[in-house]
Amino acid sequence: MKRRFFIYVLVFLSLVSFTGDPNQARIDYISQWKDEAIYQMYVHKIPASVTLAQGILESRSGLSRLATEGNNHFGIKCHNDWSGGKIYEDDETKKECFRNYKTAKESFEDHSLFLLKKRYEPLFKLKTDDYKGWAKGLRECGYATNKKYADLLIKIIEENDLHECDKLGMEFIKKGKMPDRKESKTKKEKRKEKENNNEEGKGKGKTKERDEEQTETPRSINIGSDYTVTLSPNRVKYIIAKDGETHYSLADAFDMNVWQIRKYNDLEKGNAIKEGTIIYLQPKRNRMDSSAPSTYTPEAGEDLRTISQKFALKLNSLQKLNEGYEAGNVVRLR
Numbered sequence: 001m002k003r004r005f006f007i008y009v010l011v012f013l014s015l016v017s018f019t020g021d022p023n024q025a026r027i028d029y030i031s032q033w034k035d036e037a038i039y040q041m042y043v044h045k046i047p048a049s050v051t052l053a054q055g056i057l058e059s060r061s062g063l064s065r066l067a068t069e070g071n072n073h074f075g076i077k078c079h080n081d082w083s084g085g086k087i088y089e090d091d092e093t094k095k096e097c098f099r100n101y102k103t104a105k106e107s108f109e110d111h112s113l114f115l116l117k118k119r120y121e122p123l124f125k126l127k128t129d130d131y132k133g134w135a136k137g138l139r140e141c142g143y144a145t146n147k148k149y150a151d152l153l154i155k156i157i158e159e160n161d162l163h164e165c166d167k168l169g170m171e172f173i174k175k176g177k178m179p180d181r182k183e184s185k186t187k188k189e190k191r192k193e194k195e196n197n198n199e200e201g202k203g204k205g206k207t208k209e210r211d212e213e214q215t216e217t218p219r220s221i222n223i224g225s226d227y228t229v230t231l232s233p234n235r236v237k238y239i240i241a242k243d244g245e246t247h248y249s250l251a252d253a254f255d256m257n258v259w260q261i262r263k264y265n266d267l268e269k270g271n272a273i274k275e276g277t278i279i280y281l282q283p284k285r286n287r288m289d290s291s292a293p294s295t296y297t298p299e300a301g302e303d304l305r306t307i308s309q310k311f312a313l314k315l316n317s318l319q320k321l322n323e324g325y326e327a328g329n330v331v332r333l334r
Contacts, residue, residue, distance in 0.1 A: 025061040026160065027257065032062075033073075034165050034248065036108050038179050041169035044112040045124060048169045049131045049162035050138070051111065053153040062104075065089060071101040074111040092145075128173065129166040131157050161258065161269055164248040171244055227253065233292065234285050234312035243275040254281055266305055266315045277309070284314045288334040296331045307331055 030052060037048035037055075058075040059067035066072040070087035078086055078097035085100030101107045115123065120141050126133040135153040138144070146152070157163060172179045227239045241250070247267065251258045261267065264280045273279065288311060296307060304325060308315040311333060319325075321332040 025063055026056055029056055029059075029061040030160060030162070031257070033104075033108070034252070035180065036105060038165055038169045038172065040108055040112045041128065041166070042172045042179055044116065045128045045173075046112055046115060047129055047131045047134050048165040049157045050134045050153065051108065052160075052162050052165065053131075053135070053156040054111070054138075055108075056156055057152055066098055067104070069100075070098060071104045071107050072098050073104060073107045074114075076107075076110065076114055129163070129170050131163055131166060161247065164246045167246055168249055229281065232280075232312040234289055236284055236312040237281045238278050238312070239281065241273050241275055241277045241279050245273045245275070245279075247273070250279060256281070266308065280309075280312065284308065284312045286314055286317050288313055290334075292333060294332065294334050296333055298328065298331060303327065304331070 033052060033055060034048065037051040040046055040051055041048040055062070055073040058064075059073040062068070062073065066075065066087060066089055070085070072087065075091075076099050077091075078099055082099055085102070087098050087100040088095045089098055090096065091098075099107075099110065101110065120138075120143075122141065123134055123137045126137065132150075132154055135150040135157070138153070139147075139150040143149070169179075229237050229239055232238055239250075247258050247261050247269075250256070250261050250273070261279065262269070262271075264283055265278075267273075292311070296311070298307060302310075304318050304322065305315055307313075308318050313333065318331070318333075321334070322329075325331070
């Protein structure tokens with residue numbers, strides 16, 4: 001009995017190890033393919049959110065056999081007009097023929113071209129950012145046989161704020177500016193690349209390293225022509241948001257996860273980012289520096305969250321210092 005139980009445990013652990021965390025897989029998938037989806041939206045006028053949601057659903061966030069072995073992220077079958085590579089997988093019947101692509105980007109492009117067929121013509125009469133209409137339309141036009149297909153897509157889009165990608169896509173469309181079709185890399189690939197760069201940097205002498213350690217961190221650092229990263233008096237890096245910024249655009253610009261942008265700045269999913277506001281790129285501090293003032297008199301309209309952003313002091317720490325706070329009262333900072 002004990003031996004059988006031990007075998008079950010081993011099997012379970014091997015399955016967990018093999019499949020990984022599905023939530024993390026989805027986060028990685030969005031990070032890897034959002035730029036391609038936005039590019040497809042600009043070129044073919046298909047909502048980026050819908051493209052991403054379909055890819056997540058059809059490929060199990062890039063983990064399905066069709067995706068890993070055939071680069072097929074959208075479950076598109078061969079059909080009579082297909083002359084490219086083929087891969088076989090059980091679906092409604094055994095060993096059905098699916099399209100096999102050389103790269104995953106080809107799959108995204110072919111998915112867009114596939115939807116340009118006359119069968120899906122009604123979809124292009126909808127607004128380009130109407131993800132609900134597109135999700136329902138795909139089901140009505142027969143893209144999938146699952147009656148809940150539209151609901152599943154909408155759920156994925158709203159749970160992951162994929163409509164933020166549509167906003168970015170619409171900005172590119174309005175400006176007539178084609179988005180970069182960036183090379184899509186997984187976090188693992190990015191980490192490996194960073195490790196290789198670090199390896200190349202070794203052996204240049206410990207004297208230089210000591211000099212760099214002793215150099216004071218500058219208050220402002222220019223990142224290309226787009227952003228200036230500034231160090232707050234409380235020693236936390238931040239930038240000033242520009243017009244049209246979203247949680248996704250900032251995460252993409254600084255190679256961060258969307259949850260980091262939200263957590264570091266006490267933002268909820270639906271919170272818009274206003275031009276000119278402070279956005280921290282790392283966690284705010286639990287306490288103020290000893291050289292900072294001990295209290296602050298709020299200006300009109302300022303609440304604890306606004307003051308937390310102004311002083312790079314964590315909101316929960318500020319709330320603990322000011323239990324029972326009422327608007328307009330002097331705020332304790334330390």
